[in-house]
Amino acid sequence: MTKYFPTRLLVLASIIILLANCQDKEQIHQLVQNRTDEIFDSLVAVRRDIHQHPEMFFKEFRTSNLVAKYLESLGLEVHRNIGGTGVVAILHGTEERKTIAWRADMDAISSEFPDVVEFASKVEGVRHGCGHDVHTTIGLGMANVLSSIRHRLKGNVVFIFQPAEETPVVRVFSGAQAMIDDGLFNIVKPDELYATHISDFPVGKVSMYPGRFFAYLKPIIIRFNLDSDPEAIKKRIEDQLIKFNSPSIDLWEAMGDPKIGIFGDSTLFDDFVCSRVFEAEKDEQEYIIYGQLASSDPEQLIATSKQIKQVISNISDASNALEIEFGEDYYNHYNDPKLSNLSREFIRNLYGATAIMRPHGLVPGSGDDFSLLQENIPGGYYSIGGSNAKKGIISAPHSPNFAVDESAISYGVSYFSSLIIERLNSE
Numbered sequence: 434m435t436k437y438f439p440t441r442l443l444v445l446a447s448i449i450i451l452l453a454n455c456q457d458k459e460q461i462h463q464l465v466q467n468r469t470d471e472i473f474d475s476l477v478a479v480r481r482d483i484h485q486h487p488e489m490f491f492k493e494f495r496t497s498n499l500v501a502k503y504l505e506s507l508g509l510e511v512h513r514n515i516g517g518t519g520v521v522a523i524l525h526g527t528e529e530r531k532t533i534a535w536r537a538d539m540d541a542i543s544s545e546f547p548d549v550v551e552f553a554s555k556v557e558g559v560r561h562g563c564g565h566d567v568h569t570t571i572g573l574g575m576a577n578v579l580s581s582i583r584h585r586l587k588g589n590v591v592f593i594f595q596p597a598e599e600t601p602v603v604r605v606f607s608g609a610q611a612m613i614d615d616g617l618f619n620i621v622k623p624d625e626l627y628a629t630h631i632s633d634f635p636v637g638k639v640s641m642y643p644g645r646f647f648a649y650l651k652p653i654i655i656r657f658n659l660d661s662d663p664e665a666i667k668k669r670i671e672d673q674l675i676k677f678n679s680p681s682i683d684l685w686e687a688m689g690d691p692k693i694g695i696f697g698d699s700t701l702f703d704d705f706v707c708s709r710v711f712e713a714e715k716d717e718q719e720y721i722i723y724g725q726l727a728s729s730d731p732e733q734l735i736a737t738s739k740q741i742k743q744v745i746s747n748i749s750d751a752s753n754a755l756e757i758e759f760g761e762d763y764y765n766h767y768n769d770p771k772l773s774n775l776s777r778e779f780i781r782n783l784y785g786a787t788a789i790m791r792p793h794g795l796v797p798g799s800g801d802d803f804s805l806l807q808e809n810i811p812g813g814y815y816s817i818g819g820s821n822a823k824k825g826i827i828s829a830p831h832s833p834n835f836a837v838d839e840s841a842i843s844y845g846v847s848y849f850s851s852l853i854i855e856r857l858n859s860e
């Protein structure tokens with residue numbers, strides 16, 4: 434009998450430790466939620482300040498200064514002017530075990546869309562029409578929350594505030610690339626790297642898709658003589674490109690449809706090719722029409738681009754087209770499947786199944802240079818819902834009626850702070 438006694442004691446001790454760990458775990462996430470609630474109003478004020486003073490690529494001087502000062506006030510190790518206006522901040526935990534990084538983008542877009550909020554942009558023609566003011570605020574909120582429990586963090590947290598995400602195709606014109614070229618990864622060496630972007634699904638929900646989230650994309654560039662009629666040529670090209678839409682509806686329009694959209698059970702976004710044509714531009718020597726080809730399958734993309742080239746070449750009215758080319762593929766990122774599943778399950782367990790949206794396909798027509806930061810670091814890119822039908826808020830980035838339910842800030846700060854704690858504590 435007696436020989437079991439120590440074993441029983443051991444089992445009892447293990448159960449007590451296990452319970453204590455569980456309580457500890459619950460307690461730390463409760464602390465995250467409490468702190469998030471405490472600072473929420475101040476974060477809304479920060480977001481509105483950034484929203485009123487939007488700045489475009491590599492000119493984010495005011496925003497960058499605001500970000501750096503906020504992080505310095507929390508006692509973080511702050512590095513300014515990385516890749517232009519980029520800011521890097523390190524929150525040192527109790528051990529040098531692991532480093533988890535979080536990236537937020539700070540830049541605004543050129544836009545004449547109405548900005549129908551009390552705190553509208555004060556800068557003519559510039560808007561936070563892609564929600565980067567919200568991303569920046571979520572990043573600052575996470576820094577605040579995590580620094581309030583830094584004595585409980587078993588590793589370091591790195592915050593990367595990036596300039597110039599809203600850039601076209603060329604690698605040299607990317608805030609992420611500029612930060613890398615300026616030694617970002619000499620300053621910090623993250624083991625994992627995460628980011629988020631506002632999306633048009635309901636507020637309170639997040640989504641991370643294992644693997645790719647955006648479709649394979651190619652820019653189409655058609656140049657032709659100044660003596661041609663650009664509108665007529667554009668119309669002809671549009672008519673031709675429509676033939677390559679599969680199915681024959683505008684997939685971009687269908688994105689938010691609950692049945693056939695990206696989160697619908699009968700989604701059209703699991704196997705598709707689609708194209709669209711943008712405005713024609715005129716410079717001193719030629720007209721240029723920009724378009725875009727998107728596909729869920731890279732081989733389909735290559736095959737269709739060859740067909741499109743042939744069809745456009747055959748348009749008689751466009752016989753004065755000078756050149757048809759396909760630009761460098763857009764940035765795309767890759768969510769590490771294991772980490773995507775782990776982190777999604779973690780958020781589901783902690784915040785409930787309703788916190789998770791499951792996409793069933795790839796989003797056409799988007800990209801993010803986060804992919805450049807991710808090239809050698811596993812992690813992932815979360816979409817976070819910002820829409821609220823009851824309030825008439827639709828958070829489709831770059832759309833004319835884009836707006837964000839600001840409670841997305843609270844959800845983002847608590848979900849992702851908890852996620853970072855979990856990743857720091859993992860093996």
Ligand SMILES: [Zn+2]
Nearest residue numbers: 563564630830
């Ligand atoms: Zn964006």
